[in-house]
Amino acid sequence: RHSADEIALMQRAVRISEEGFRAAVLEIRPGGFEGRVEAEAERVWKSRSARRPAYPSIVGSGPNSTILHYPRSERVMQDGELILMDMSAEFAHYAADITRTLPVNGKFTPPQRKIYDLVRQAQKAAFALVRPGAYFEDIDAAARKVIEDAGYGDHFIHGLGHFVGLDVHDAGAYHEPLAAGMVITLEPGIYMPAEKIGVRIEDDVLVTETGAKFLTDGLPREADEIEAWMASRPASSGQR
Secondary structure (H helix, E strand, O other): OOOHHHHHHHHHHHHHHHHHHHHHHHHOOOOOEHHHHHHHHHHHHHHOOOOEEOOOOEEEEHHHHHOOOOOOOOOEOOOOOEEEEEOOEEEOOEEOOOEEEEEOOOOOOHHHHHHHHHHHHHHHHHHOOOOOOOOHHHHHHHHHHHHHHOOOHHHOOOOOOOEOOOOOOOOOOOOOOOOOOOEEEEOOEEEEHHHOEEEEOEEEEEEOOOOEEEOOOOOOOOHHHHHHHHHOOOOOOOOO
16 A cells, blocks of 8 residues: 555656646547657656656557557557557656547547447446455456446456556555555456457546545546547647
8 A cells, every 4th residue: 555645646647647648639630640649648748757658658549459568659540540548657756557548530430439438337337346445356347247248248358457556567465455545547448459449448546545536537538528628629739
């Protein structure tokens, strides 16, 4: 578990990371480069005194959104695709870990929206169980049940989350109950290579004395909020 001072540093890492996301979203458009999205986020982090990314940034559009650790960020984004951004800053040695999945043209297609809403529903089911005394396996199972019941269990191909701290995948006893002061990620995802649809939503969650709270509360999560976020960008965004 983390002290109040440590949690404050992690919250700062989160806020810097969120600033990077808000800048990076200005580079998302059909015909734009994945690499510019990544570079803009990392530029902002460094300008806010974050020494480096907390881990190698994953920025993948279209088919690359279905690759869990896509490393290159070199593809041109296309109209009608999704872009998955798993990227965060490290501040004073403490990590953040955030993923958002957005429509490149600002609007989800009906199939994309269906998958996105399902992933978000799974995250909500998991979050509802986070509290002192809860077990990671039960939280994971709650998210997995939502996705399995909808018929997409084979497409959720990783664990629900992990501890966060001095390392993005911090040390922790996964078989022991959670305690107040721990920080974990909740990151359900569905990956469908044939459809070129990959969706992951990842947030950092602090276990409190009575339940849990999102440290990553500065970025939209719901599909409607995501579309509104994209629509609110300046008309010249991505054209610099």
